[in-house]
Amino acid sequence: MKLNMVYFARLKDSFGTSQESLETDATSVAELLVELRQRGGSWATELGHGKTFRVACNQELAGPDSALRDGDEVAIFPPVTGG
Amino acid sequence: MSPFTVSVQSGRFDAGAEIDRLSRNPACGAVVSFSGLVRDYGDRQDVAALELEHYPGMTEKALHAIIGQARERWQLQAATIIHRIGYLALGEPIVLVVTACSHRKDAFAAAEFLMDFLKTAAPFWKKEILQDGSAHWVEAKHSDQAASGRWQ
Numbered sequence: 001m002k003l004n005m006v007y008f009a010r011l012k013d014s015f016g017t018s019q020e021s022l023e024t025d026a027t028s029v030a031e032l033l034v035e036l037r038q039r040g041g042s043w044a045t046e047l048g049h050g051k052t053f054r055v056a057c058n059q060e061l062a063g064p065d066s067a068l069r070d071g072d073e074v075a076i077f078p079p080v081t082g083g
Numbered sequence: 084m085s086p087f088t089v090s091v092q093s094g095r096f097d098a099g100a101e102i103d104r105l106s107r108n109p110a111c112g113a114v115v116s117f118s119g120l121v122r123d124y125g126d127r128q129d130v131a132a133l134e135l136e137h138y139p140g141m142t143e144k145a146l147h148a149i150i151g152q153a154r155e156r157w158q159l160q161a162a163t164i165i166h167r168i169g170y171l172a173l174g175e176p177i178v179l180v181v182t183a184c185s186h187r188k189d190a191f192a193a194a195e196f197l198m199d200f201l202k203t204a205a206p207f208w209k210k211e212i213l214q215d216g217s218a219h220w221v222e223a224k225h226s227d228q229a230a231s232g233r234w235q
Contacts (some may be wrong), residue, residue: 009136009208010220052223056206059141075138075206079223082135082166082207083119083178083198 001025001070003032008077011053014042029055030064032074052079086161086183087154089146091137093169098179105161105183113190117198119178121171126221129214135168135177138206142166149200153182156196157189164197166207196234203231 003022012018026032033055037044047053055062056075068074086108090096098118106114121133146164153159161183171177180197184190209221 006138008138008206009210013220056138056141059138059144061204075141077138077206078208078220080203080206081209081221081223082137082205083202083227 001068003068004071004073006073006075008075010078011046011076014046016042024068027068028064029057029062029066029068029074032068033064036076047076053077054079087147087150087159088163089143089150090163090165091139091142091146091168092165093167096165096167096176096179098176098181101163101165101179101181105163105181108160108183110185111160111183112185113187114181114183115187115190115194116179116181117194118176119198121173121175121177123173125209125211126219127211127213130211131173131214132212133171133177134210134212134218135166135171136208136210137166137168141206145205146201149197149204152200153193153196157193158184158186159189159193160184162193162197164201166201166205168207199227199230199234202227 005022006019007015026035033047037047054077057066058073102116123130150162163181165179167177180194182190182193210218211221212218
């Protein structure tokens with residue numbers, strides 16, 4: 001299935017991209033993160049254990065167990081700092 | 084127009100006009116407003132400006148959700164949240180929260196609640212631009228998480 005990935009703020013800079021279309025077999029956020037970490041480099045570093053980041057699925061905050069479906073918009077970003 | 088509005092915009096806002104708009108309800112005896120401004124220090128000294136990024140779509144949903152949570156707790160008659168994005172120079176207003184209630188305690192509490200939750204749940208990110216031209220992303224503060232957590 002295909003996911004529309006979007007990245008923001010520091011993670012966008014680290015990954016060197018703000019969005020991509022990702023072909024994946026991952027069915028949960030946790031599985032997706034395993035796949036992204038396997039890319040190595042900044043993906044492994046930024047999404048590694050002990051790092052704090054947030055995942056949103058279709059613009060709602062998601063957890064590791066959140067299910068993914070074809071066409072979902074999945075965002076990964078640092079903790080927010082507005083206001 | 085709904086009495087509960089959110090706006091994400093690059094341009095300046097007119098806090099006085101928003102306060103006036105929310106002051107026209109005869110059931111409201113209390114209107115509280117909070118303005119957040121670009122300050123000259125943050126994670127570092129010598130901050131010259133901020134660059135605000137957000138997640139279009141999710142931001143507006145998150146702000147409406149935060150207002151929804153406030154309405155479950157207080158008799159909120161009206162509320163406005165305006166948050167700016169893009170390049171903001173020193174002293175520029177960043178955020179405006181206005182709450183209108185029958186009584187002042189609800190209006191004060193709801194305004195504080197909206198700001199505390201905005202700072203931890205709305206997808207905005209600040210980049211500090213220093214006097215020497217260098218820039219870095221601001222780190223999330225534990226104190227903001229604590230401020231939001233105390234409402235649980």
